[in-house]
Every structure is written in C-alpha cells, then in structure tokens.
Amino acid sequence: GHNSILYMLESQIHYILSATQAVTQQQCKAINIKDETQNRFNKVVQEKLNSSVWNDGCTSWYKTKSGKNTANWPSFTFQYRKLSKQFSMNDYEIT
Numbered sequence: 001g002h003n004s005i006l007y008m009l010e011s012q013i014h015y016i017l018s019a020t021q022a023v024t025q026q027q028c029k030a031i032n033i034k035d036e037t038q039n040r041f042n043k044v045v046q047e048k049l050n051s052s053v054w055n056d057g058c059t060s061w062y063k064t065k066s067g068k069n070t071a072n073w074p075s076f077t078f079q080y081r082k083l084s085k086q087f088s089m090n091d092y093e094i095t
Contacts, residue, residue: 007077011084018087031092048074 023031049055049069062071073080 004077008073008080011077011081015084015087022087022089026089026094028094030095031089032095034091034093037091045074 019031046068049072052069052072052074055063055069062069064070
C-alpha cells in the first residue's frame with residue numbers, strides 16, 4: 001500500500017545520502033556498482049519474482065517485451081530496508 005511505497009522511498013533516500021557522505025569523505029570523483037554485485041542482486045530478485053503473482057503466466061506493464069519483470073520488489077518492505085540499510089564502498093568501483 002501507500003505506506004509500503006513510502007517505507008521503500010525512505011530506504012532509498014537514506015542509502016543515497018549514505019553513499020553521498022561516503023563519496024565526499026573519500027573524495028571520489030565517481031562510483032559505479034560492480035558487475036558481480038549488481039548481477040547477484042538481480043539474480044535473487046528475479047528468482048523471487050518467478051514464483052510471484054506478477055510473473056504467473058500473464059503479460060503486464062511490469063514486464064519488458066522479453067518477459068523480465070523490472071517493476072516490482074518481490075518481498076516485504078522490511079527486507080528491502082535491511083538490504084539497503086548499509087552503504088558499502090566494497091560494492092562499487094571507485095575513481
């Protein structure tokens with residue numbers, strides 16, 4: 001519901017602020033997510049989505065033309081908050 005969306009937005013904002021603070025402290029010019037980090041996260045999300053009602057044999061705006069669901073978080077918002085709670089420079093390539 002509406003509160004779930006706000007809960008996730010708050011988590012995203014907190015993560016971005018933590019990233020900004022870390023980048024500023026480290027005096028980085030740029031950071032990019034490591035391929036292995038992004039791929040590992042995407043694999044887990046897609047595996048969970050495959051068993052969800054959003055992927056249950058239908059077409060919807062949640063899916064790309066190839067059938068990949070790119071619009072939903074497949075679990076509870078508290079799990080999203082747990083995953084996004086701590087920004088880690090180890091997940092990024094730093095320049």
